[in-house]
Amino acid sequence: MPNLLLDPDEHRAAAQRLGEILAGYETSVSQRPVFPELDHEALARILGEQLPEEGRPLDALFDELRDVIIPNSTQIAHPRFLAYVLASPTGIGPFAEAAAAALNQNCNLWTLAPAATAIELKVVAWFLELFGIEDGGGIVTSGGSMANLCALTVARDTHHPGNPRLDGLQGISQPLVVYTSEETHNSLDKAISMIGIGLRNLRRIPTDDRFRIRLDLLGEQVERDRREGKTPFCVVANAGTVATGAIDPIEELAEFCAREDLWLHVDGAYGALAVLSKRHRNTFVGMSRVDSLAVDPHKLLFLPLEAGCVLFRDTAGWRNVFSFVPSYFDMPDEPSLVHFTEYGPQLSRSFKALKIWWGLRAFGRRAYEEAIDGVLDLASYMGERVEADAAFELMAPVDLTAVCFRLSDCDDARNEAVLSTLVESGAAFLGPARLKGRFALRACFTNLRTSRRDVDFILEELLRIARTLP
Ligand SMILES: *Cc1c(COP(=O)(O)O)cnc(C)c1O
Numbered sequence: 001m002p003n004l005l006l007d008p009d010e011h012r013a014a015a016q017r018l019g020e021i022l023a024g025y026e027t028s029v030s031q032r033p034v035f036p037e038l039d040h041e042a043l044a045r046i047l048g049e050q051l052p053e054e055g056r057p058l059d060a061l062f063d064e065l066r067d068v069i070i071p072n073s074t075q076i077a078h079p080r081f082l083a084y085v086l087a088s089p090t091g092i093g094p095f096a097e098a099a100a101a102a103l104n105q106n107c108n109l110w111t112l113a114p115a116a117t118a119i120e121l122k123v124v125a126w127f128l129e130l131f132g133i134e135d136g137g138g139i140v141t142s143g144g145s146m147a148n149l150c151a152l153t154v155a156r157d158t159h160h161p162g163n164p165r166l167d168g169l170q171g172i173s174q175p176l177v178v179y180t181s182e183e184t185h186n187s188l189d190k191a192i193s194m195i196g197i198g199l200r201n202l203r204r205i206p207t208d209d210r211f212r213i214r215l216d217l218l219g220e221q222v223e224r225d226r227r228e229g230k231t232p233f234c235v236v237a238n239a240g241t242v243a244t245g246a247i248d249p250i251e252e253l254a255e256f257c258a259r260e261d262l263w264l265h266v267d268g269a270y271g272a273l274a275v276l277s278k279r280h281r282n283t284f285v286g287m288s289r290v291d292s293l294a295v296d297p298h299k300l301l302f303l304p305l306e307a308g309c310v311l312f313r314d315t316a317g318w319r320n321v322f323s324f325v326p327s328y329f330d331m332p333d334e335p336s337l338v339h340f341t342e343y344g345p346q347l348s349r350s351f352k353a354l355k356i357w358w359g360l361r362a363f364g365r366r367a368y369e370e371a372i373d374g375v376l377d378l379a380s381y382m383g384e385r386v387e388a389d390a391a392f393e394l395m396a397p398v399d400l401t402a403v404c405f406r407l408s409d410c411d412d413a414r415n416e417a418v419l420s421t422l423v424e425s426g427a428a429f430l431g432p433a434r435l436k437g438r439f440a441l442r443a444c445f446t447n448l449r450t451s452r453r454d455v456d457f458i459l460e461e462l463l464r465i466a467r468t469l470p
Contacts, residue, residue, distance in 0.1 A: 017062045022094060025070065030449065033426025034078045042068045079449035080458060083431035085270050087446040089304040092362045096355035097304060107349040108341035110334055117337045120353035127295060128311055130275050132288035137318065138311035139343045140352045144269025145187035147294035147310035150344055152191045154292065155263035158317045159233035169196040177225050178234045179203045181213035183241035185267060210397050211246035222260060234263040240271020243433040245400030247271060250286030265292045271400045273300035277372045297356050299446055300372055307352050319343060375401045375445035382443060382455045391463055395435050401445040404433050407466050412439040421465045428458045
């Protein structure tokens with residue numbers, strides 16, 4: 001046997017060591033600098049190492065994890081890591097990842113992953129149910145970007161006037177046009193460029209004072225494009241814009257798109273899973289009518305990267321885009337399962353559904369609802385504190401878990417300097433944003449360990465830095 005396996009005793013020893021490191025991480029993460037004090041020599045050693053001829057004891061690798069990798073990592077799970085939309089993972093996550101790796105199911109053909117396929121179908125069915133989408137389907141993706149790309153590809157081919165598979169966009173004389181708001185995430189720019197629509201055919205509709213798409217301007221633009229001989233085909237709405245968490249009026253957009261025969265895709269990567277909170281049930285009622293929806297379990301379901309998901313209302317059109325069945329595949333039918341390779345761009349696919357399924361079953365829906373309500377509450381609390389203090393300016397309504405604000409007596413450059421000083425100090429990690437041309441500090445709560453004390457600390461720290469910065 002080649003020496004790349006562990007014997008049962010080595011398995012147990014490795015699991016024990018990893019378990020101890022994870023337990024130690026849990027108790028130490030809050031004490032670590034959020035952004036690490038980099039050990040440049042250690043990084044140079046990593047970069048300079050020759051490919052080793054002989055192996056090393058596993059203990060040496062675990063020591064390295066503890067002594068080199070962890071201390072030189074950004075502590076995403078730290079209670080004061082509030083940048084971007086990046087969750088602290090639930091406790092079951094690392095174990096689901098290990099189990100998925102050990103089984104190495106290939107979630108392309110059900111014959112290579114029967115239980116995993118059933119689990120992925122179940123997870124997707126739960127998501128569809130949460131949004132009231134009946135008879136729909138979906139697939140787990142690497143994240144929101146891939147979910148958006150898949151959805152836009154299906155939208156494009158559905159509205160292609162000829163044979164999209166054979167001719168692509170080369171066979172089209174009138175440009176296809178997509179509509180979205182100015183606040184939309186740049187993964188849509190990427191998708192629109194990658195699928196050959198071209199950014200020139202992406203209309204960025206201005207937003208209202210709550211950063212939601214202006215329906216009146218959307219209607220005018222669609223009409224103008226039709227008059228000019230172009231082919232409007234898709235509207236991309238937001239269920240949580242990436243900067244401020246604004247939620248576009250989904251129901252009105254569904255009406256509009258049905259009337260105008262346009263595909264409605266909702267980018268819910270940031271916010272749509274807030275549907276788990278009763279407070280947001282009504283926010284998302286329109287979702288049952290959208291054509292496609294991207295959600296990101298690695299955000300509001302607090303899962304380790306990567307786990308996204310795209311949902312479709314009509315499954316036939318979706319399968320037409322991705323089903324390429326080569327003769328060397330033996331693909332027997334099993335009525336209760338599917339071959340997921342027919343529903344997305346990937347052939348080999350890892351068992352990402354396990355961490356979603358285990359997460360939901362280990363803790364239950366109610367625990368997720370509490371966790372989501374917890375981060376919603378923290379954002380409201382910070383928003384209220386910012387609004388009550390003249391030293392700060394709240395720059396957008398707090399619709400989800402993001403708070404965009406700035407120091408009111410400082411210009412853009414000084415606000416930026418305060419933010420980078422805070423991040424470099426390791427005390428907290430907030431992100432930047434730009435709202436209607438102005439710089440904002442952005443705190444996004446997707447962290448299970450954050451408390452109101454952390455919010456208080458961050459606001460005081462920002463004021464202190466602003467006072468002391470030259
Ligand atoms: C995070 C995010 C994305 C991209 O998702 P990834 O999982 O990072 O690929 C797209 N849209 C919005 C609104 C997001 O918040």
